[in-house]
Amino acid sequence: MRRMWSWVADVGVGWVRACAVAAVGLLIPAVWAAAVALGVAWGASNPWSWLAPLVLVGVGTFALARPVCRAVRFLVARWSGTVIPSGYRRPGPVTRLSTGYWWNGFGYERSSRDAVLDQRMRLRLGDRANARDLRFTAVLALTAAPVAAVPPAALVTMAVCGVRPGPSAVLLGAGALAVAVGSGPYAWRLLRPVAVRFLRPSAAMALAERVDELTAQRADTTVAQAAEIRRIERDLHDGAQARLVALGLSLATAEKLMDKDPERARALMREARAGATTSLSELRELVHGIHPPVLGERGLVDAVRAFALDSPLEVRVTADGEFRLDPPIESALYFGIAELVTNAVKHAHASRARISLAQDATGVVVEVEDDGRGGAKAREGGGLAGLGRRLAVFDGGVEISSPEGGPTLVRMMVACASL
Incomplete structure (x- = not known):
């Protein structure tokens, strides 16, 4: 009995997923079909009967390619846990210069709004991922989408046959039901290999993203x-x-x-x-x-211990042995710890904190935990976002866990070796 209900659940979930894949994959072909229908409806005598469909196909395909690819990545990650990097070019910071103009990485603009709009347009039109997305929409429409459309098409066929009398209609409806039930758990599964093969960023795109x-x-x-x-x-x-x-x-x-x-x-x-x-x-x-003198003389661990002694919080410092790092990395981690403890006092109203420093074969991991009220987030232009950017210079990163009510745990990771 349990196996039967499990099988029924698999069929239902598979049918829903197949409908989702078919809707996403056939969205752009539906635009093409609408463009052709528009041209036919206007007739051959209308001068717009051939130009308007071409414009609709071009603009619609380009505008929908990226949303379709993002939807496919979301579905693949949600259903299989496979994360496919987008490879899209990321916007850089928009900086105001001493002359009053704004630099967006491509040119100078008179206002921040104009600089952001110009940057977005240039990134969107000049991104190498556009060609990959357009190619993937065509591949998806010819592979995973038609296969995923089999179960819903079979159910539609069964419904049509159900309103028509006759033994042939009943036989066709029964066959359509068998196809819908049998293909439901499997029709959507082609999406993952197709997406992994054709939607991942190329080496040139990865290099451009790194630049x-x-x-x-x-x-x-x-x-x-x-x-x-x-x-x-x-x-x-x-x-x-x-x-x-x-x-x-x-x-x-x-x-x-x-x-x-x-x-x-x-x-x-x-x-x-x-x-x-x-x-x-x-x-x-x-x-x-x-640059604290103790940081240069005795290293990161002793500098953090000295900082903890002067902190208004009750700070407990634990370290996985004594180790020395490159001075720029030690300075970045030290001031990152100082900023986190200051935030715990100023914003989280914490009373205690814990600082942990550890090193393994891959790098250094620093954890700062406080018993404050939580709710810390890396907002654009905020201190935590700036901390992440400073550590990114050393191929590092920041992970934040701060539910409402606390506690707050911030983990800083930097790939490096000790001296």
């Missing part, structure tokens, strides 16, 4: 460096530089008052000494923000 990714990373790095330089300049101008100017004025005044008012001169010198101490502290903090 776009590196271009975007270079632009992100340039923007981040410019922002960091501005921050350092601002901190120096508003902090240490102002104090050093005041220190020079105090010493000059004390020099003039040395003979006339020694007590006032000594008071000014004491103030100057206090200002020099404060300026030295600010310079040390500034240097620590650029």
